[in-house]
Amino acid sequence: MSNSPTYIARNGSDLRTGSLPVRSAWQRRWLPVAVVLLFAVLFVVAGPVKAWAVDEGQQTTEDSAVNDEAGFGLNAFVRNNAGTARSVDGADIGYRYPLQDDANLVVLNIPETADAQGTGYVLVHVDADAAEAAGLDLHDTGDTDALRALIEELDRTHSKGGAVLADLAEREWVFTTDDAFVIGPYCFRFSVEKAGGRYTSIVPADLPEGAEPRDQAELLGLDLGGASQWCSNATLVPSADVSTEAAPGVWDNLARFFSSLDYRPFWVSLKTSVLALAITFVLGLFAAWKTMGTSSRLKGVLDSVFTIPMVLPPTVCGFLLMLLFGRATPTGQWLISLGIDLVFTWPAAVISAVVVSFPLMYRTALGAFEGLDRSMLDAARTLGWSERYIFRRLMLPLAWPSIAAGTVLAFARAMGEFGCTLFFAGNYVGVTQTIPIAIYFQWMGGNTDVALFWVIVVILFCFLVVLFINVYTARSQRYRARGITRRSRRRGRAADQASPATDTASADTVRLDQEALRALLAMPADVVDEKQVGAGARGENGRSGGDRPGAGGMGGEA
Amino acid sequence: MKRRSFVRLAGALGCSLALAGVVAGCSNTTTTAEGSAAAGSDTGSAAAQQVELQVFAANSLEKAMPEVEDLYTEKTGVTFADTQYRGSGDLVEQMTAGAQVDVLITASSGTMDDAVEGSLVDESTRTNMFVNDLVIVAAQDSDVQINSLEDVANVEGNIAIGEPGAVPAGRYANQSLASVGLYSSDTGQDGAYADSIASRVNQAQSVGNAAQYVASGDCTIGFVYSSDVYRYDGLKVVYTVPADSHSAIVYPGAVSANSENPDVAADFIDFCMNDEDALAIWAEYGFELSEE
Numbered sequence: 001m002s003n004s005p006t007y008i009a010r011n012g013s014d015l016r017t018g019s020l021p022v023r024s025a026w027q028r029r030w031l032p033v034a035v036v037l038l039f040a041v042l043f044v045v046a047g048p049v050k051a052w053a054v055d056e057g058q059q060t061t062e063d064s065a066v067n068d069e070a071g072f073g074l075n076a077f078v079r080n081n082a083g084t085a086r087s088v089d090g091a092d093i094g095y096r097y098p099l100q101d102d103a104n105l106v107v108l109n110i111p112e113t114a115d116a117q118g119t120g121y122v123l124v125h126v127d128a129d130a131a132e133a134a135g136l137d138l139h140d141t142g143d144t145d146a147l148r149a150l151i152e153e154l155d156r157t158h159s160k161g162g163a164v165l166a167d168l169a170e171r172e173w174v175f176t177t178d179d180a181f182v183i184g185p186y187c188f189r190f191s192v193e194k195a196g197g198r199y200t201s202i203v204p205a206d207l208p209e210g211a212e213p214r215d216q217a218e219l220l221g222l223d224l225g226g227a228s229q230w231c232s233n234a235t236l237v238p239s240a241d242v243s244t245e246a247a248p249g250v251w252d253n254l255a256r257f258f259s260s261l262d263y264r265p266f267w268v269s270l271k272t273s274v275l276a277l278a279i280t281f282v283l284g285l286f287a288a289w290k291t292m293g294t295s296s297r298l299k300g301v302l303d304s305v306f307t308i309p310m311v312l313p314p315t316v317c318g319f320l321l322m323l324l325f326g327r328a329t330p331t332g333q334w335l336i337s338l339g340i341d342l343v344f345t346w347p348a349a350v351i352s353a354v355v356v357s358f359p360l361m362y363r364t365a366l367g368a369f370e371g372l373d374r375s376m377l378d379a380a381r382t383l384g385w386s387e388r389y390i391f392r393r394l395m396l397p398l399a400w401p402s403i404a405a406g407t408v409l410a411f412a413r414a415m416g417e418f419g420c421t422l423f424f425a426g427n428y429v430g431v432t433q434t435i436p437i438a439i440y441f442q443w444m445g446g447n448t449d450v451a452l453f454w455v456i457v458v459i460l461f462c463f464l465v466v467l468f469i470n471v472y473t474a475r476s477q478r479y480r481a482r483g484i485t486r487r488s489r490r491r492g493r494a495a496d497q498a499s500p501a502t503d504t505a506s507a508d509t510v511r512l513d514q515e516a517l518r519a520l521l522a523m524p525a526d527v528v529d530e531k532q533v534g535a536g537a538r539g540e541n542g543r544s545g546g547d548r549p550g551a552g553g554m555g556g557e558a
Numbered sequence: 559m560k561r562r563s564f565v566r567l568a569g570a571l572g573c574s575l576a577l578a579g580v581v582a583g584c585s586n587t588t589t590t591a592e593g594s595a596a597a598g599s600d601t602g603s604a605a606a607q608q609v610e611l612q613v614f615a616a617n618s619l620e621k622a623m624p625e626v627e628d629l630y631t632e633k634t635g636v637t638f639a640d641t642q643y644r645g646s647g648d649l650v651e652q653m654t655a656g657a658q659v660d661v662l663i664t665a666s667s668g669t670m671d672d673a674v675e676g677s678l679v680d681e682s683t684r685t686n687m688f689v690n691d692l693v694i695v696a697a698q699d700s701d702v703q704i705n706s707l708e709d710v711a712n713v714e715g716n717i718a719i720g721e722p723g724a725v726p727a728g729r730y731a732n733q734s735l736a737s738v739g740l741y742s743s744d745t746g747q748d749g750a751y752a753d754s755i756a757s758r759v760n761q762a763q764s765v766g767n768a769a770q771y772v773a774s775g776d777c778t779i780g781f782v783y784s785s786d787v788y789r790y791d792g793l794k795v796v797y798t799v800p801a802d803s804h805s806a807i808v809y810p811g812a813v814s815a816n817s818e819n820p821d822v823a824a825d826f827i828d829f830c831m832n833d834e835d836a837l838a839i840w841a842e843y844g845f846e847l848s849e850e
Contacts, residue, residue: 081788081844084837098838160788160843163795197834214849225846327656336656344657426652429640444767445620446790 059247063234065153066242070146072134073242076100077234079158083202085214085224089195094203094213095224099191103233104130106190106200107151109165114227115184120171124151125190128177130236138175148173155232162230185220186227202227261450264430265438266457272346272434273414276353280410283354284361285403289391291362292369303366310359317355318423321348325424348425349432353414360413364406368399404473408466415462609822612658613641614649616665616726616809617764618690618782621789622843626836630829636822645764646670647724653678659814660823663687665765665783666726670810679812683824686848687831688809688840691784692730694797695772702779704797707738711754715778718760718768722747726807727765731781734803746804769793783807785844808848 060066066073083097099106104127112120124147126136137143152166165171174181180189187205191198202224203213217224248256291302309317325342326332335341342348372395380390396403418436425432427441435454443451615623620643627638642649642657646664650673653659662679664670673679694710696702702713710717720728732746735755743749751759762768765782766789772780773792787793801807811830813823830836831847840847 078838078842080838080841082785082841082846084841084847085849086831086847087850098834098841100838161791161793162787162844322655328654332656341656343655344652426657427642427644431640433640444764444770446766446770446773 058244061243061245062157063154064242064244065150066239067146067150068239070136070143071239072136072147073237073239074105074150074154074234075237075241075243076103077154077158077232078103079155079160079230079232081160081162081230083200083225083228083231088197088199091194092212092214093192093194093199094189094201094217095227096192096199096201097228097231097233099198099200099233100235101198102235103198105234105236107155107165107232107234108188108200109168109171109229109231110183110186110227111229114186117184120168121183122148122151122165122168122171122173123181123183123188124148124173124175125181125188126175126177126236127191131177134236134238136236138177144173144175147175151232151234154234158232183227185222186224188228200231200233257449261453262429265433265435265454268346268349268430268432269415269434269436272349272353273411273417276350276357276414277407277411279350279354280357280361280414281407284358284406284410285365285396287358287362288365288369289395291366293387306362307359309355310363314352314356314417314419315423318352318420321351321355321420321424343424344426344428344432346425346431349421349434352420352424353417356417356420357410357414361406361410364402364409365399368402368406369395371402372398401473404469408469411465412462415458609636609819610639611636611660611819611823611826612639613661613663613826614653614657614659614814615641615643615661615663616646616649617643617766618665618727618786618789619643619663619809619845620766622785622839622845625839626830629833629835629839630826633829633833634825636826643764643766645720645724646726647672648763650676650678651724653814658816660817660819661811661826662814663809663811664726665690665807665809666729667805667808667810668729669726670812673812677815679814680817680820681812683813683820683827684810685812685827685831686808686850687811687827688845689848690807690809690846691801692727692734692781692799692804692807693784693787693795694779694799695769695782695787695793696779696796697772697775698792698794700778700794700796702796704779706797707734707740707799707803709797710735710738710779711740711752713779716758716760716771716776717755718762718771718777718780718782720765720768720781721761721763724763725765725768727768727781727783728761730804730807731799733805734781734799737803766790788842788844 060073063077064073064075065077078100080097083095085095087093088096106123106125108121108123108125110121110123112118114120126138126147130136131138136147152164155165179191180187182188182205185205187203187207189201189203192201193199201213204216204220204222204224206220207213207216213224287302287306291299291306294302322343323329324331325335325340325348327336327343332343342351377390377394380394385393415434416436417434418440421432421434422437427433427437429438433441435458439451439454439458442448442454613623613627623641623643627641631637642652644652646666646669649662649664650669653662653673654676659678662670662673664673670679670684674681674684694704704710704713719731720726722729722732729746732741732749733744735741735751736744736746736749740752740755741749742752750756760768760771760777762771762780765786768777768780769782769786769790771777772782773790779796781799782793784795784798787795811827813820813827817823830840837847
């Protein structure tokens with residue numbers, strides 16, 4: 001906070017050296033290794049999430065299975081985990097499961113509670129003609145065992161995470177070609193056609209002529225839906241007709257994964273944070289500049305107001321924005337009547353990002369501006385420069401490393417914004433769903449691999465951004481490095497005891513600023529130094545800093 | 559000098575805005591490209607009506623609903639904006655805050671009552687769409703045994719329950735816990751858990767989060783719907799909560815009061831309930847359509 005040059009000489013230099021582009025050979029070698037390591041770690045982490053099945057040649061499609069020895073297989077297997085007691089077109093046909101048009105095989109999982117016997121059944125109905133065509137003999141245990149194995153295999157792959165038949169070993173398997181089958185108080189009708197659809201329906205076994213199944217079930221105290229836990233249907237075909245496809249390799253799986261991804265969160269994140277950054281950058285610098293020039297009391301107030309979004313939890317920011325713009329409050333109503341309806345729109349996401357990233361930009365810029373040598377700014381004023389010109393030609397270039405750091409921080413904050421955005425802009429895919437929000441909702445939705453993909457994208461992207469800014473800063477500050485190295489070389493010749501390392505560390509702001517100032521003003525070194533010394537006379541620290549032998553920029557030059 | 563610097567400042571501002579505009583433009587072109595590709599695959603009727611429905615659906619419908627929507631798009635050409643799947647209470651809050659909605663489907667009568675009270679939906683279109691069961695789930699490889707609700711207190715580890723204000727499943731769970739004295743309020747809301755479980759209850763912000771906490775092993779058991787088992791890998795039902803221990807689980811649907819296409823919205827609800835192919839999707843995901 002202090003404006004005295006001593007402060008700058010002591011602390012400002014520490015800040016600066018961090019961003020000085022003095023890269024050792026070690027750093028240059030280390031960087032690619034780090035990148036490769038990062039990729040390797042991510043690949044290893046990402047690896048086990050997807051099962052990379054490697055199979056050669058042909059395989060049955062997802063909904064099919066075949067037993068070549070038995071000579072038949074199943075196509076178009078579907079497992080219905082729930083049915084409905086809802087009427088079809090006004091007609092009550094009991095508790096029903098939908099049936100595909102060409103299905104000729106139905107599997108019902110009947111729990112032990114459905115009959116008195118206590119073991120439960122797996123009831124398999126096969127259409128008699130289809131069985132004959134496929135060469136399936138229901139009286140041959142070899143055939144029925146083969147069919148059972150096919151059903152258990154497909155049931156497992158179609159369980160969607162639910163229980164599977166293969167684990168219900170105590171169930172008794174019953175095979176039938178009859179159109180209806182009675183177990184306990186329930187009658188299972190395998191193929192009921194109604195209003196253009198086919199269903200497997202469950203009705204009470206004791207169903208008088210003309211009675212409605214649901215009414216009768218209620219009368220008897222039967223729970224028709226409880227008579228079956230799930231119901232599958234498929235098409236039984238000879239093994240030659242089982243549909244097959246080329247077995248997908250690792251690359252097919254990868255291609256399928258990447259083509260099924262929704263990339264919109266990336267674009268939303270990018271455009272939200274870039275626009276937010278542009279706004280934050282301008283506002284943050286402007287606020288820092290103006291705050292610096294105000295009286296100390298007002299400055300305290302402004303400083304608090306500008307900084308508070310940084311210390312507040314983002315949800316509080318979101319809540320406040322919601323209060324300000326939401327429909328539920330008078331201010332929101334008023335703004336909406338003016339046509340400013342922002343809640344759950346993309347501008348809301350941008351505003352959220354600006355609010356949370358602004359303090360970072362503002363604080364770093366203010367810190368950098370206050371770290372500048374006051375006497376130098378005064379020197380510029382004596383040259384008749386306007387405040388704006390000083391800001392643009394002197395303050396901005398000199399404070400640039402800190403501003404760049406602040407920009408990176410603000411960008412990272414805008415990119416990573418979650419709480420405030422979710423609160424104020426919601427989670428609309430392709431509109432306000434940024435990558436952080438996508439990660440959370442994909443993870444919570446059980447899509448761990450998609451969440452992981454976005455995590456990797458964020459890590460890589462942020463890595464690239466930081467790298468870019470660092471390289472760019474290094475480039476834009478190269479003139480300083482050149483100045484230092486030339487100087488240290490020269491001094492190295494003149495005085496052996498000062499090593500280049502200590503020289504770099506002790507390269508204080510005053511000297512650096514003068515280097516830059518000289519370059520900017522394109523004046524001979526001695527002229528500036530004289531002005532500088534004269535201007536710095538009111539705080540004699542400026543002189544003492546300059547007179548220090550180790551840091552002796554002026555002394556040496558003049 | 560002043561004028562010139564002002565011009566430059568304005569120029570810089572303009573540049574940054576233009577840059578943002580370009581970025582926005584890029585992403586817009588990608589989305590429209592996707593949009594037109596999708597429209598291109600539709601046949602005939604798509605051109606006739608360009609209606610886009612915004613659906614707000616209970617979180618448990620997250621996996622099944624998109625398939626039904628795709629089916630509806632295929633059959634009628636009506637497209638869907640990004641459907642919101644959050645806790646029903648959150649959805650109603652989001653509507654109160656001013657979100658544009660066409661169809662609202664919640665997971666409890668109570669949350670739909672709130673929407674009706676707030677004049678957020680057209681009450682005449684309200685209809686019960688699904689019924690569901692409340693179950694206790696554990697991770698697939700867990701050996702937790704639960705034979706009654708009282709056993710919940712003896713389970714080691716955390717218990718995932720939806721936050722009752724926003725998540726109907728959490729409220730149903732609390733009602734059933736209240737029936738055995740593990741929760742202090744019969745309504746399932748605004749109460750406190752018994753000391754034996756209080757410190758172990760992890761309140762999830764949607765029923766899906768509760769399921770995910772269990773699937774990922776962060777919680778030992780969780781109270782979710784039976785249909786949630788079919789949308790998360792690695793879950794198994796260890797206990798089906800008796801239906802008489804909580805209020806009936808129904809999913810009411812209604813057309814939003816601020817819908818711009820109330821007829822299409824009503825038609826979509828009807829399609830969900832009565833179309834044979836839609837039924838096949840609900841059945842696969844374990845959703846039982848309500849009787850009437």
